[in-house]
Amino acid sequence: MPPDPVIETRGIRRVFESRKGFLFTEKTRTEALRGVDLRVDPGEIFGLLGPNGAGKTTLTKILSTLLLPTSGEAHVLGIDVARDPQALRPRIGLVLGGERGLYNRISARENLRYFADLFGLPASLRDRRIQEVLDRVGLTEAADRRVEEYSRGMKQKLHLARGILHRPELLFLDEPTIGLDPKSARETRKLVRSLVSDGVTIFLTTHYMFEAEELCQRLAILSKGKIVARDTVAGLRRLVGGDTTVEAYGFEDSEIDRLRHLPGVGRILTEEFGPRLRLTLRSSGSELTAESVRAALGSAHPDLMVRERRTVLEDVYLDLVEEEAA
Protein backbone atom coordinates (compact mmCIF):
# COMPACT_ATOMS: atom_id res chain seq x y z
CA MET A 1 0.00 0.00 0.00
CA PRO A 2 1.44 3.39 -0.91
CA PRO A 3 1.56 5.81 2.04
CA ASP A 4 -1.22 8.34 2.40
CA PRO A 5 -0.19 11.44 0.51
CA VAL A 6 0.76 14.53 2.46
CA ILE A 7 -0.58 16.70 -0.34
CA GLU A 8 -3.14 15.66 -2.91
CA THR A 9 -4.82 18.04 -5.28
CA ARG A 10 -7.37 17.43 -8.01
CA GLY A 11 -8.14 19.97 -10.70
CA ILE A 12 -7.14 23.03 -8.72
CA ARG A 13 -8.10 26.22 -10.53
CA ARG A 14 -7.60 29.72 -9.31
CA VAL A 15 -8.92 32.82 -11.02
CA PHE A 16 -8.08 36.31 -9.85
CA GLU A 17 -10.45 39.11 -10.68
CA SER A 18 -9.59 42.72 -10.17
CA ARG A 19 -10.99 46.05 -11.10
CA LYS A 20 -9.13 49.08 -12.27
CA GLY A 21 -9.61 52.34 -14.08
CA PHE A 22 -11.83 55.26 -13.19
CA LEU A 23 -14.41 54.16 -10.59
CA PHE A 24 -13.02 50.61 -10.91
CA THR A 25 -15.26 49.88 -13.85
CA GLU A 26 -12.68 47.93 -15.84
CA LYS A 27 -12.63 44.28 -14.83
CA THR A 28 -9.63 42.05 -15.42
CA ARG A 29 -9.53 38.28 -15.03
CA THR A 30 -6.39 36.20 -14.66
CA GLU A 31 -6.37 32.44 -14.54
CA ALA A 32 -3.37 31.69 -12.35
CA LEU A 33 -3.92 27.93 -12.02
CA ARG A 34 -5.63 25.86 -14.68
CA GLY A 35 -6.35 22.45 -13.19
CA VAL A 36 -3.43 21.30 -11.08
CA ASP A 37 -3.19 17.65 -10.01
CA LEU A 38 -0.43 16.88 -7.56
CA ARG A 39 0.60 14.27 -5.05
CA VAL A 40 3.34 14.65 -2.45
CA ASP A 41 4.36 11.72 -0.28
CA PRO A 42 5.49 11.83 3.34
CA GLY A 43 9.14 12.56 4.03
CA GLU A 44 10.07 13.79 0.59
CA ILE A 45 11.31 17.11 -0.69
CA PHE A 46 8.99 17.95 -3.52
CA GLY A 47 10.07 20.73 -5.82
CA LEU A 48 7.84 23.01 -7.83
CA LEU A 49 9.59 24.82 -10.64
CA GLY A 50 8.23 27.39 -13.00
CA PRO A 51 8.87 30.78 -14.54
CA ASN A 52 7.68 34.02 -12.96
CA GLY A 53 3.90 34.17 -12.99
CA ALA A 54 3.52 30.43 -13.53
CA GLY A 55 1.38 30.11 -10.41
CA LYS A 56 3.89 28.66 -7.92
CA THR A 57 3.16 31.10 -5.10
CA THR A 58 -0.58 30.90 -5.78
CA LEU A 59 -0.46 27.11 -5.41
CA THR A 60 1.70 27.39 -2.28
CA LYS A 61 -0.76 29.83 -0.75
CA ILE A 62 -3.72 27.60 -1.54
CA LEU A 63 -2.04 24.60 0.04
CA SER A 64 -1.02 26.61 3.09
CA THR A 65 -4.56 28.01 3.65
CA LEU A 66 -3.88 31.60 2.61
CA LEU A 67 -5.98 31.42 -0.50
CA LEU A 68 -9.02 29.45 -1.59
CA PRO A 69 -9.14 27.65 -4.91
CA THR A 70 -11.78 28.79 -7.38
CA SER A 71 -12.53 25.14 -8.05
CA GLY A 72 -10.97 21.73 -7.48
CA GLU A 73 -9.94 19.96 -4.31
CA ALA A 74 -6.82 20.11 -2.18
CA HIS A 75 -6.15 17.85 0.78
CA VAL A 76 -3.14 18.52 2.95
CA LEU A 77 -2.34 16.01 5.71
CA GLY A 78 -5.76 14.59 4.97
CA ILE A 79 -7.52 17.89 5.62
CA ASP A 80 -9.52 19.77 3.02
CA VAL A 81 -7.78 23.16 2.85
CA ALA A 82 -10.94 24.99 1.84
CA ARG A 83 -13.24 23.39 4.40
CA ASP A 84 -11.10 23.25 7.52
CA PRO A 85 -8.07 25.55 7.28
CA GLN A 86 -8.06 26.12 11.04
CA ALA A 87 -7.38 22.43 11.72
CA LEU A 88 -4.53 22.38 9.26
CA ARG A 89 -2.67 25.54 10.27
CA PRO A 90 -0.98 24.23 13.45
CA ARG A 91 0.43 21.29 11.48
CA ILE A 92 2.05 23.17 8.62
CA GLY A 93 4.76 25.80 8.35
CA LEU A 94 5.04 28.45 5.68
CA VAL A 95 8.12 30.42 4.68
CA LEU A 96 7.31 33.09 2.12
CA GLY A 97 10.56 34.92 2.73
CA GLY A 98 11.62 38.32 1.47
CA GLU A 99 12.14 41.66 3.14
CA ARG A 100 8.56 41.89 4.38
CA GLY A 101 6.55 39.69 6.74
CA LEU A 102 8.44 40.52 9.93
CA TYR A 103 8.05 43.13 12.65
CA ASN A 104 11.16 45.14 11.91
CA ARG A 105 11.27 47.37 14.97
CA ILE A 106 11.46 44.55 17.46
CA SER A 107 14.01 41.79 17.88
CA ALA A 108 14.06 38.40 16.20
CA ARG A 109 13.43 36.74 19.55
CA GLU A 110 10.35 38.90 20.15
CA ASN A 111 9.09 38.16 16.64
CA LEU A 112 9.40 34.45 17.36
CA ARG A 113 7.81 34.77 20.75
CA TYR A 114 4.78 36.48 19.26
CA PHE A 115 4.26 33.80 16.65
CA ALA A 116 4.99 31.03 19.17
CA ASP A 117 2.06 32.33 21.19
CA LEU A 118 -0.19 32.56 18.14
CA PHE A 119 0.70 28.95 17.35
CA GLY A 120 -0.06 27.97 20.92
CA LEU A 121 3.35 26.65 21.95
CA PRO A 122 3.12 25.84 25.66
CA ALA A 123 4.68 28.62 27.75
CA SER A 124 6.97 26.10 29.44
CA LEU A 125 8.37 25.04 26.08
CA ARG A 126 8.28 28.32 24.21
CA ASP A 127 11.56 29.99 25.19
CA ARG A 128 13.54 26.76 24.88
CA ARG A 129 12.05 26.12 21.47
CA ILE A 130 12.81 29.69 20.33
CA GLN A 131 16.44 29.27 21.37
CA GLU A 132 16.57 25.93 19.59
CA VAL A 133 15.42 27.37 16.24
CA LEU A 134 17.64 30.43 16.62
CA ASP A 135 20.60 28.07 17.09
CA ARG A 136 19.48 25.98 14.18
CA VAL A 137 19.33 28.86 11.71
CA GLY A 138 22.43 30.54 13.16
CA LEU A 139 20.83 33.69 14.53
CA THR A 140 21.62 33.22 18.21
CA GLU A 141 24.10 36.09 18.45
CA ALA A 142 21.79 38.52 16.65
CA ALA A 143 18.62 37.29 18.33
CA ASP A 144 18.11 40.37 20.46
CA ARG A 145 18.89 42.90 17.78
CA ARG A 146 16.10 44.71 15.96
CA VAL A 147 15.15 43.00 12.72
CA GLU A 148 15.51 46.30 10.83
CA GLU A 149 19.27 45.96 11.38
CA TYR A 150 19.31 42.55 9.71
CA SER A 151 20.70 41.76 6.28
CA ARG A 152 18.49 40.10 3.68
CA GLY A 153 20.04 36.73 4.49
CA MET A 154 19.41 37.12 8.21
CA LYS A 155 15.78 38.01 7.56
CA GLN A 156 15.46 34.94 5.42
CA LYS A 157 16.83 32.85 8.26
CA LEU A 158 14.32 34.41 10.61
CA HIS A 159 11.51 33.56 8.22
CA LEU A 160 12.75 29.98 8.28
CA ALA A 161 13.00 29.96 12.06
CA ARG A 162 9.39 31.13 12.30
CA GLY A 163 8.30 28.46 9.83
CA ILE A 164 9.75 25.60 11.89
CA LEU A 165 9.07 27.05 15.34
CA HIS A 166 6.02 24.90 16.02
CA ARG A 167 7.57 21.75 14.49
CA PRO A 168 5.30 21.42 11.50
CA GLU A 169 4.82 18.09 9.78
CA LEU A 170 4.87 19.81 6.42
CA LEU A 171 6.87 22.89 5.51
CA PHE A 172 6.19 25.10 2.51
CA LEU A 173 9.26 26.95 1.32
CA ASP A 174 8.65 29.59 -1.33
CA GLU A 175 12.00 30.39 -2.92
CA PRO A 176 13.91 30.11 0.35
CA THR A 177 17.33 31.02 -0.99
CA ILE A 178 16.40 33.89 -3.26
CA GLY A 179 18.70 36.85 -2.64
CA LEU A 180 21.01 34.91 -0.35
CA ASP A 181 24.77 34.83 -0.73
CA PRO A 182 26.20 31.43 -1.69
CA LYS A 183 27.26 30.57 1.87
CA SER A 184 23.84 31.38 3.35
CA ALA A 185 22.11 29.55 0.51
CA ARG A 186 24.21 26.47 1.17
CA GLU A 187 23.43 26.65 4.91
CA THR A 188 19.73 26.92 4.09
CA ARG A 189 19.89 23.84 1.86
CA LYS A 190 21.70 22.00 4.63
CA LEU A 191 18.96 22.99 7.06
CA VAL A 192 16.28 21.80 4.65
CA ARG A 193 17.96 18.41 4.41
CA SER A 194 18.23 18.18 8.18
CA LEU A 195 14.51 18.93 8.51
CA VAL A 196 13.75 16.02 6.24
CA SER A 197 15.89 13.81 8.47
CA ASP A 198 13.61 14.91 11.31
CA GLY A 199 10.62 13.62 9.37
CA VAL A 200 9.35 16.90 7.92
CA THR A 201 7.96 16.82 4.39
CA ILE A 202 9.08 19.79 2.31
CA PHE A 203 7.21 21.50 -0.50
CA LEU A 204 9.74 23.75 -2.19
CA THR A 205 9.34 26.30 -4.95
CA THR A 206 12.48 27.65 -6.51
CA HIS A 207 13.98 29.27 -9.56
CA TYR A 208 17.33 27.70 -8.95
CA MET A 209 17.68 24.50 -10.95
CA PHE A 210 20.79 23.25 -9.20
CA GLU A 211 19.01 23.71 -5.89
CA ALA A 212 16.06 21.65 -7.04
CA GLU A 213 18.37 19.04 -8.53
CA GLU A 214 20.37 18.85 -5.31
CA LEU A 215 17.45 18.76 -2.90
CA CYS A 216 14.35 17.31 -4.47
CA GLN A 217 13.39 13.68 -4.86
CA ARG A 218 10.55 14.58 -7.18
CA LEU A 219 9.70 17.68 -9.13
CA ALA A 220 6.85 19.25 -10.98
CA ILE A 221 7.19 21.95 -13.59
CA LEU A 222 4.44 24.52 -13.64
CA SER A 223 3.95 26.70 -16.66
CA LYS A 224 1.08 29.10 -17.27
CA GLY A 225 -0.88 27.56 -14.42
CA LYS A 226 -0.54 23.96 -15.57
CA ILE A 227 1.74 21.14 -14.53
CA VAL A 228 3.63 20.30 -17.70
CA ALA A 229 5.77 17.53 -16.21
CA ARG A 230 6.25 15.73 -12.94
CA ASP A 231 8.79 13.07 -12.10
CA THR A 232 12.17 12.44 -10.53
CA VAL A 233 15.11 14.39 -11.97
CA ALA A 234 16.16 11.26 -13.90
CA GLY A 235 12.63 10.78 -15.17
CA LEU A 236 12.43 14.37 -16.34
CA ARG A 237 15.73 13.97 -18.16
CA ARG A 238 14.30 11.01 -20.00
CA LEU A 239 11.26 13.07 -20.84
CA VAL A 240 13.37 15.58 -22.76
CA GLY A 241 15.38 13.01 -24.61
CA GLY A 242 17.97 11.63 -22.24
CA ASP A 243 20.97 12.11 -19.98
CA THR A 244 23.39 13.23 -22.66
CA THR A 245 23.21 16.57 -24.40
CA VAL A 246 25.30 17.42 -27.44
CA GLU A 247 25.23 20.98 -28.67
CA ALA A 248 26.44 21.82 -32.15
CA TYR A 249 26.98 25.14 -33.93
CA GLY A 250 28.70 26.13 -37.15
CA PHE A 251 27.16 23.73 -39.69
CA GLU A 252 24.90 24.40 -42.66
CA ASP A 253 21.15 24.41 -42.03
CA SER A 254 20.71 21.84 -44.78
CA GLU A 255 22.78 19.37 -42.79
CA ILE A 256 20.31 19.02 -39.95
CA ASP A 257 18.71 15.96 -41.49
CA ARG A 258 22.03 14.16 -41.41
CA LEU A 259 22.19 14.69 -37.61
CA ARG A 260 18.58 13.83 -37.12
CA HIS A 261 19.20 10.26 -38.17
CA LEU A 262 22.26 9.66 -36.04
CA PRO A 263 21.94 6.58 -33.83
CA GLY A 264 20.80 7.26 -30.28
CA VAL A 265 19.23 10.67 -30.91
CA GLY A 266 16.17 11.03 -28.72
CA ARG A 267 15.22 14.60 -29.29
CA ILE A 268 16.41 17.51 -31.41
CA LEU A 269 15.95 21.19 -30.64
CA THR A 270 16.98 24.03 -32.87
CA GLU A 271 17.31 27.69 -32.13
CA GLU A 272 18.59 30.66 -34.03
CA PHE A 273 21.98 31.65 -32.79
CA GLY A 274 23.37 34.60 -34.71
CA PRO A 275 23.32 33.90 -38.47
CA ARG A 276 23.04 30.12 -38.08
CA LEU A 277 21.20 27.52 -36.09
CA ARG A 278 22.31 25.96 -32.88
CA LEU A 279 21.31 22.37 -32.48
CA THR A 280 20.73 20.53 -29.25
CA LEU A 281 20.62 16.74 -29.42
CA ARG A 282 19.59 14.57 -26.52
CA SER A 283 20.29 10.90 -26.02
CA SER A 284 19.68 8.29 -23.35
CA GLY A 285 22.38 5.85 -24.36
CA SER A 286 26.05 6.13 -25.07
CA GLU A 287 25.80 6.03 -28.86
CA LEU A 288 25.51 9.76 -29.35
CA THR A 289 28.74 11.59 -28.63
CA ALA A 290 30.42 14.78 -29.72
CA GLU A 291 32.65 12.62 -31.91
CA SER A 292 29.72 10.98 -33.70
CA VAL A 293 28.26 14.43 -34.45
CA ARG A 294 31.59 15.72 -35.77
CA ALA A 295 31.98 12.60 -37.91
CA ALA A 296 28.50 13.00 -39.37
CA LEU A 297 29.18 16.61 -40.37
CA GLY A 298 32.59 15.94 -41.89
CA SER A 299 35.67 18.09 -41.61
CA ALA A 300 34.79 21.01 -43.90
CA HIS A 301 33.41 23.27 -41.19
CA PRO A 302 35.96 25.74 -39.88
CA ASP A 303 33.51 27.29 -37.34
CA LEU A 304 32.11 24.01 -36.06
CA MET A 305 31.72 23.78 -32.32
CA VAL A 306 30.43 20.60 -30.71
CA ARG A 307 30.05 20.16 -26.99
CA GLU A 308 28.96 17.11 -25.07
CA ARG A 309 27.65 17.34 -21.53
CA ARG A 310 25.25 15.81 -19.09
CA THR A 311 21.65 16.96 -19.39
CA VAL A 312 20.90 19.16 -16.41
CA LEU A 313 17.59 20.13 -14.90
CA GLU A 314 17.88 23.55 -16.48
CA ASP A 315 17.75 21.91 -19.92
CA VAL A 316 14.65 20.01 -18.93
CA TYR A 317 13.05 23.10 -17.51
CA LEU A 318 13.78 25.27 -20.52
CA ASP A 319 12.65 22.61 -22.97
CA LEU A 320 9.35 22.04 -21.23
CA VAL A 321 8.55 25.64 -20.44
CA GLU A 322 9.43 26.80 -23.94
CA GLU A 323 7.44 23.96 -25.44
CA GLU A 324 4.45 24.99 -23.38
CA ALA A 325 4.91 28.63 -24.33
CA ALA A 326 5.08 27.67 -28.01
Place this chain on the structure above:
Amino acid sequence: MNAPGHPFAVSRFRSTAASVRLSVLQFVADPQWLIPSMIAPVIFGIVAYQLVLGSGPYFLVYAILGAGMMSMWGQTLYGSGWATGQDRVFGTLEPTLQAPTPYVYVVLGRILWNVVSGLVGGAIVYAVVVAESGQLPAVANPVLFVAMFLFVMVTLASVGVILSAFYVYTRFAGFIQNIGEFAFYVGTGCMFPVIFLPWWTNPISLVFPPTWALDALRYGSIPGYQGFAWGFGWDVVGAVATTAVYLVLAGLVFHRVERHVLEVGTLADY
Protein backbone atom coordinates in the same frame (compact mmCIF):
# COMPACT_ATOMS: atom_id res chain seq x y z
CA MET B 1 7.09 16.04 15.94
CA ASN B 2 3.58 16.63 17.07
CA ALA B 3 1.28 13.69 16.88
CA PRO B 4 -0.86 14.13 13.77
CA GLY B 5 -4.14 15.74 14.63
CA HIS B 6 -2.94 16.82 18.06
CA PRO B 7 -1.12 20.08 17.66
CA PHE B 8 -0.56 22.50 20.47
CA ALA B 9 -3.87 23.76 21.76
CA VAL B 10 -4.13 27.42 20.88
CA SER B 11 -5.13 29.54 23.81
CA ARG B 12 -7.19 32.54 22.79
CA PHE B 13 -6.16 34.31 25.96
CA ARG B 14 -2.47 33.80 25.27
CA SER B 15 -2.89 35.03 21.73
CA THR B 16 -4.59 38.18 22.94
CA ALA B 17 -1.89 38.64 25.60
CA ALA B 18 0.80 38.18 22.92
CA SER B 19 -0.92 40.82 20.83
CA VAL B 20 -0.96 43.26 23.78
CA ARG B 21 2.73 42.56 24.35
CA LEU B 22 3.57 43.13 20.69
CA SER B 23 1.64 46.41 20.72
CA VAL B 24 3.56 47.60 23.77
CA LEU B 25 6.90 46.61 22.23
CA GLN B 26 6.09 48.40 19.00
CA PHE B 27 4.88 51.44 20.91
CA VAL B 28 8.12 51.64 22.85
CA ALA B 29 10.22 51.00 19.75
CA ASP B 30 8.58 53.62 17.59
CA PRO B 31 8.91 57.27 18.69
CA GLN B 32 6.15 58.42 16.33
CA TRP B 33 3.60 57.11 18.83
CA LEU B 34 4.65 59.80 21.28
CA ILE B 35 2.77 62.37 19.21
CA PRO B 36 -0.78 60.94 19.37
CA SER B 37 -0.37 59.43 22.81
CA MET B 38 1.55 62.06 24.76
CA ILE B 39 1.81 65.35 22.89
CA ALA B 40 -1.64 65.53 21.23
CA PRO B 41 -3.55 65.26 24.55
CA VAL B 42 -1.57 68.22 25.90
CA ILE B 43 -2.55 70.34 22.90
CA PHE B 44 -6.17 69.16 22.99
CA GLY B 45 -6.32 70.01 26.71
CA ILE B 46 -4.97 73.53 26.23
CA VAL B 47 -7.27 74.29 23.27
CA ALA B 48 -10.40 72.81 24.87
CA TYR B 49 -9.82 74.78 28.06
CA GLN B 50 -9.60 78.04 26.12
CA LEU B 51 -12.74 77.19 24.12
CA VAL B 52 -15.03 76.59 27.09
CA LEU B 53 -13.43 79.04 29.53
CA GLY B 54 -16.11 80.84 31.59
CA SER B 55 -19.09 78.85 30.29
CA GLY B 56 -20.70 77.85 33.56
CA PRO B 57 -19.53 76.06 36.70
CA TYR B 58 -18.86 72.78 34.91
CA PHE B 59 -16.77 74.22 32.11
CA LEU B 60 -13.76 72.20 33.24
CA VAL B 61 -15.68 68.97 32.81
CA TYR B 62 -16.69 70.06 29.31
CA ALA B 63 -13.05 70.76 28.51
CA ILE B 64 -11.88 67.44 29.91
CA LEU B 65 -14.60 65.47 28.15
CA GLY B 66 -14.10 67.20 24.81
CA ALA B 67 -10.32 66.97 24.73
CA GLY B 68 -10.20 63.62 26.50
CA MET B 69 -12.61 62.03 24.07
CA MET B 70 -10.75 63.48 21.12
CA SER B 71 -7.53 61.96 22.42
CA MET B 72 -9.09 58.61 23.28
CA TRP B 73 -10.96 58.44 20.01
CA GLY B 74 -7.67 58.63 18.14
CA GLN B 75 -5.98 56.06 20.32
CA THR B 76 -8.71 53.54 20.77
CA LEU B 77 -10.65 53.57 17.62
CA TYR B 78 -8.35 54.91 14.98
CA GLY B 79 -5.33 53.09 16.39
CA SER B 80 -7.03 49.72 16.39
CA GLY B 81 -7.89 49.81 12.72
CA TRP B 82 -4.62 51.39 11.78
CA ALA B 83 -2.64 48.58 13.41
CA THR B 84 -4.24 46.09 11.01
CA GLY B 85 -3.42 48.43 8.15
CA GLN B 86 0.18 48.35 9.35
CA ASP B 87 0.09 44.54 9.23
CA ARG B 88 -0.67 44.87 5.54
CA VAL B 89 2.21 47.28 5.02
CA PHE B 90 4.68 45.14 6.98
CA GLY B 91 3.53 41.99 5.18
CA THR B 92 2.70 40.42 8.54
CA LEU B 93 -1.01 40.03 7.85
CA GLU B 94 -0.42 36.81 5.91
CA PRO B 95 1.71 35.01 8.53
CA THR B 96 -0.62 36.21 11.28
CA LEU B 97 -3.70 34.90 9.51
CA GLN B 98 -1.85 31.68 8.70
CA ALA B 99 -1.44 31.06 12.43
CA PRO B 100 -4.19 28.97 14.05
CA THR B 101 -5.44 31.86 16.20
CA PRO B 102 -8.50 33.63 14.76
CA TYR B 103 -7.37 37.14 13.88
CA VAL B 104 -10.09 38.76 15.96
CA TYR B 105 -8.15 37.73 19.11
CA VAL B 106 -5.09 39.54 17.81
CA VAL B 107 -7.23 42.61 17.17
CA LEU B 108 -8.66 42.33 20.67
CA GLY B 109 -5.16 42.52 22.14
CA ARG B 110 -4.39 45.64 20.15
CA ILE B 111 -7.62 47.25 21.25
CA LEU B 112 -6.88 46.48 24.88
CA TRP B 113 -3.54 48.20 24.59
CA ASN B 114 -5.11 51.13 22.74
CA VAL B 115 -7.71 51.46 25.49
CA VAL B 116 -4.91 51.70 28.04
CA SER B 117 -2.98 54.25 26.04
CA GLY B 118 -6.24 56.12 25.37
CA LEU B 119 -6.85 56.31 29.09
CA VAL B 120 -3.34 57.65 29.58
CA GLY B 121 -4.23 60.31 27.00
CA GLY B 122 -7.40 61.10 28.95
CA ALA B 123 -5.38 61.39 32.17
CA ILE B 124 -2.94 63.76 30.48
CA VAL B 125 -5.84 65.94 29.32
CA TYR B 126 -7.18 65.97 32.87
CA ALA B 127 -3.79 66.98 34.27
CA VAL B 128 -3.33 69.72 31.65
CA VAL B 129 -6.77 71.26 32.21
CA VAL B 130 -6.37 71.15 35.99
CA ALA B 131 -2.90 72.70 35.78
CA GLU B 132 -4.11 75.40 33.40
CA SER B 133 -7.12 76.34 35.49
CA GLY B 134 -5.44 75.89 38.82
CA GLN B 135 -8.49 74.07 40.22
CA LEU B 136 -10.05 70.62 40.30
CA PRO B 137 -13.13 70.18 38.11
CA ALA B 138 -16.50 70.10 39.80
CA VAL B 139 -17.81 66.62 39.13
CA ALA B 140 -21.20 65.78 40.55
CA ASN B 141 -20.48 62.09 41.02
CA PRO B 142 -16.74 61.23 40.61
CA VAL B 143 -17.28 57.45 40.83
CA LEU B 144 -19.96 57.52 38.16
CA PHE B 145 -17.76 59.81 36.09
CA VAL B 146 -14.84 57.34 36.11
CA ALA B 147 -17.10 54.35 35.52
CA MET B 148 -18.79 56.02 32.56
CA PHE B 149 -15.44 57.18 31.22
CA LEU B 150 -14.29 53.55 31.11
CA PHE B 151 -17.59 52.53 29.60
CA VAL B 152 -17.14 55.02 26.77
CA MET B 153 -13.81 53.36 26.05
CA VAL B 154 -15.53 50.01 25.73
CA THR B 155 -18.04 51.43 23.27
CA LEU B 156 -15.26 53.04 21.25
CA ALA B 157 -13.42 49.72 21.24
CA SER B 158 -16.50 47.92 19.89
CA VAL B 159 -16.46 50.24 16.88
CA GLY B 160 -12.69 49.71 16.66
CA VAL B 161 -13.17 45.95 16.18
CA ILE B 162 -15.49 46.54 13.24
CA LEU B 163 -13.06 49.03 11.74
CA SER B 164 -10.23 46.50 12.04
CA ALA B 165 -12.32 44.06 10.05
CA PHE B 166 -12.51 46.68 7.31
CA TYR B 167 -8.73 46.85 7.28
CA VAL B 168 -8.55 43.10 6.79
CA TYR B 169 -11.23 43.33 4.10
CA THR B 170 -9.57 45.99 2.00
CA ARG B 171 -6.37 47.96 1.79
CA PHE B 172 -8.53 51.05 1.18
CA ALA B 173 -9.91 50.98 4.73
CA GLY B 174 -7.55 53.77 5.80
CA PHE B 175 -8.98 55.97 3.08
CA ILE B 176 -12.54 55.22 4.21
CA GLN B 177 -11.61 55.80 7.85
CA ASN B 178 -9.96 59.12 7.07
CA ILE B 179 -13.06 60.31 5.22
CA GLY B 180 -15.35 59.30 8.05
CA GLU B 181 -13.10 60.42 10.88
CA PHE B 182 -14.40 63.93 11.43
CA ALA B 183 -18.03 63.00 10.79
CA PHE B 184 -17.76 60.21 13.33
CA TYR B 185 -15.99 62.39 15.83
CA VAL B 186 -18.64 65.11 15.67
CA GLY B 187 -21.55 62.77 15.02
CA THR B 188 -21.02 60.71 18.16
CA GLY B 189 -20.64 63.73 20.42
CA CYS B 190 -16.97 63.45 21.27
CA MET B 191 -16.37 67.19 21.24
CA PHE B 192 -19.83 68.55 22.06
CA PRO B 193 -23.26 66.99 22.74
CA VAL B 194 -25.02 65.48 19.76
CA ILE B 195 -28.19 67.31 20.70
CA PHE B 196 -26.59 70.48 19.27
CA LEU B 197 -26.52 68.89 15.83
CA PRO B 198 -29.48 69.09 13.36
CA TRP B 199 -32.27 66.71 14.41
CA TRP B 200 -32.01 64.60 11.28
CA THR B 201 -28.44 63.59 12.14
CA ASN B 202 -29.48 62.09 15.48
CA PRO B 203 -30.79 58.74 14.16
CA ILE B 204 -27.48 58.23 12.35
CA SER B 205 -25.55 59.12 15.49
CA LEU B 206 -27.52 56.63 17.54
CA VAL B 207 -26.32 53.77 15.42
CA PHE B 208 -22.94 54.16 17.13
CA PRO B 209 -22.51 52.97 20.74
CA PRO B 210 -20.26 55.87 21.81
CA THR B 211 -23.10 58.36 21.11
CA TRP B 212 -25.23 56.77 23.85
CA ALA B 213 -22.30 56.32 26.22
CA LEU B 214 -21.03 59.88 25.83
CA ASP B 215 -24.49 61.28 26.47
CA ALA B 216 -24.72 59.09 29.58
CA LEU B 217 -21.29 60.27 30.68
CA ARG B 218 -22.36 63.91 30.43
CA TYR B 219 -25.61 63.18 32.27
CA GLY B 220 -23.61 61.50 35.00
CA SER B 221 -21.05 64.25 35.43
CA ILE B 222 -22.73 67.58 34.64
CA PRO B 223 -25.75 68.53 36.77
CA GLY B 224 -28.45 70.13 34.65
CA TYR B 225 -27.07 68.69 31.45
CA GLN B 226 -29.70 68.47 28.73
CA GLY B 227 -28.94 65.70 26.33
CA PHE B 228 -31.31 63.18 24.80
CA ALA B 229 -34.75 63.51 26.35
CA TRP B 230 -34.84 59.91 27.55
CA GLY B 231 -32.11 60.65 30.10
CA PHE B 232 -29.23 58.77 31.73
CA GLY B 233 -30.83 55.36 32.29
CA TRP B 234 -31.93 54.77 28.73
CA ASP B 235 -28.62 56.12 27.49
CA VAL B 236 -26.86 53.35 29.42
CA VAL B 237 -29.32 50.74 28.14
CA GLY B 238 -28.85 51.98 24.59
CA ALA B 239 -25.08 51.96 24.93
CA VAL B 240 -25.00 48.42 26.34
CA ALA B 241 -27.38 47.17 23.67
CA THR B 242 -25.58 48.75 20.72
CA THR B 243 -22.18 47.66 22.07
CA ALA B 244 -23.43 44.09 22.41
CA VAL B 245 -24.75 44.22 18.85
CA TYR B 246 -21.39 45.55 17.64
CA LEU B 247 -19.43 42.85 19.42
CA VAL B 248 -21.65 40.05 18.10
CA LEU B 249 -21.47 41.65 14.68
CA ALA B 250 -17.67 41.86 14.96
CA GLY B 251 -17.41 38.12 15.56
CA LEU B 252 -19.57 37.40 12.52
CA VAL B 253 -17.92 40.02 10.36
CA PHE B 254 -14.41 38.81 11.16
CA HIS B 255 -15.30 35.24 10.33
CA ARG B 256 -16.81 36.33 7.04
CA VAL B 257 -14.03 38.79 6.22
CA GLU B 258 -11.31 36.21 6.86
CA ARG B 259 -13.06 33.88 4.45
CA HIS B 260 -13.59 36.66 1.93
CA VAL B 261 -9.91 37.65 1.75
CA LEU B 262 -8.99 34.03 1.15
CA GLU B 263 -11.50 33.99 -1.70
CA VAL B 264 -10.36 37.19 -3.38
CA GLY B 265 -6.68 36.79 -2.53
CA THR B 266 -5.98 40.34 -1.42
CA LEU B 267 -4.16 39.59 1.83
CA ALA B 268 -0.79 40.60 0.45
CA ASP B 269 -2.03 43.87 -1.05
CA TYR B 270 -0.96 47.06 0.65
